[in-house]
Amino acid sequence: MRRIVPFLLVIALSVLASTEARGGENVWYSAMVPGWGQVRAGHYGRGGLFMSGELVALTTLVIADIQYDRAVEQYDRAKASYLNAAYIGDAVYEYALMHERWNSAEDLNGLRQTALYAAIGIWAVSVVDMIIFDSKAEPPLSISARRDGFIVTGSLSF
Amino acid sequence: MRPFAWYALGAIAALCISCGADHQDLPTGFAYDPPPTPTNLVVTGGEELSTIAWSYPASDRGSIRAFRVYEYFASYDMIQLIGTTTDTVFVDSLLIGNLGYCYKVSAIDTSDFEGWRTESVCAFVRSAR
Numbered sequence: 001m002r003r004i005v006p007f008l009l010v011i012a013l014s015v016l017a018s019t020e021a022r023g024g025e026n027v028w029y030s031a032m033v034p035g036w037g038q039v040r041a042g043h044y045g046r047g048g049l050f051m052s053g054e055l056v057a058l059t060t061l062v063i064a065d066i067q068y069d070r071a072v073e074q075y076d077r078a079k080a081s082y083l084n085a086a087y088i089g090d091a092v093y094e095y096a097l098m099h100e101r102w103n104s105a106e107d108l109n110g111l112r113q114t115a116l117y118a119a120i121g122i123w124a125v126s127v128v129d130m131i132i133f134d135s136k137a138e139p140p141l142s143i144s145a146r147r148d149g150f151i152v153t154g155s156l157s158f
Numbered sequence: 159m160r161p162f163a164w165y166a167l168g169a170i171a172a173l174c175i176s177c178g179a180d181h182q183d184l185p186t187g188f189a190y191d192p193p194p195t196p197t198n199l200v201v202t203g204g205e206e207l208s209t210i211a212w213s214y215p216a217s218d219r220g221s222i223r224a225f226r227v228y229e230y231f232a233s234y235d236m237i238q239l240i241g242t243t244t245d246t247v248f249v250d251s252l253l254i255g256n257l258g259y260c261y262k263v264s265a266i267d268t269s270d271f272e273g274w275r276t277e278s279v280c281a282f283v284r285s286a287r
Contacts, residue, residue, distance in 0.1 A: 069180075071181075072180045072181050075181055079185065082185070083185070083189075085190070085271075086270060086271060086272060087264075087271075087272040088190060088192035088271070088272065088273050088274050089274065089275070091188075091190045091192075092188075095188055098184075098185075099184070102181055102184045105180075105181040106181065109181070
């Protein structure tokens with residue numbers, strides 16, 4: 001898991017280098033919210049895809065994380081009951097329950113790691129996509145953040 | 159703009175670090191070695207009392223501390239501990255007559271760990287009058 005952190009730093013540094021070299025502000029929007037930069041650049045389909053993908057991945061991550069914590073709590077409880085059992089029937093029951101909860105925690109841990117990798121992957125692809133394909137052309141519709149809200153700008157090209 | 163992006167990056171990095179697994183120490187193998195279950199449980203109903211007797215291998219007697227005798231309530235699938243003995247006979251007295259009584263017995267080892275209980279055995283208890 002910690003191998004991801006250097007990877008993220010590399011992406012961040014490339015974002016820094018890219019924006020300093022090219023001045024592409026959209027890259028920063030994509031770094032904040034995957035797909036936002038694409039939307040500002042007028043690539044609505046791609047932007048929407050990144051945004052919805054990131055949303056699904058993060059929602060899955062949060063739900064899996066909550067369920068994982070619950071499964072670990074139940075596992076710890078079953079383990080404590082198993083280790084303190086004074087009757088063989090209770091020990092057998094708690095042993096089976098402990099294994100069941102552990103398997104459940106293992107599955108949920110796998111799910112949340114997958115969701116985390118997916119979220120990071122989508123974020124990184126969105127940023128890299130913006131670094132490589134950020135066009136200077138005026139988008140037909142753009143959304144910008146202001147201190148007091150958002151501004152939506154539309155333009156027509158002939 | 160840039161601090162916000164760093165904030166987003168920091169949030170993802172924090173997620174990475176917080177996603178460490180907390181369930182690594184699963185005990186391997188079943189740790190308990192229960193004492194053998196008593197056999198040949200016999201319940202004899204008397205006048206307002208029951209005599210409960212069972213067998214236990216002599217070779218295992220040294221590893222157990224006592225036997226537990228339970229009354230079993232079949233209607234509710236519940237048990238109640240009625241006594242502990244080191245002998246292989248137990249008398250349950252002061253019972254109400256004209257009723258059936260069921261019992262289970264188990265052995266407990268020197269570390270107070272209880273082995274499997276026997277299947278229930280029942281007997282009819284007569285009234286004294």
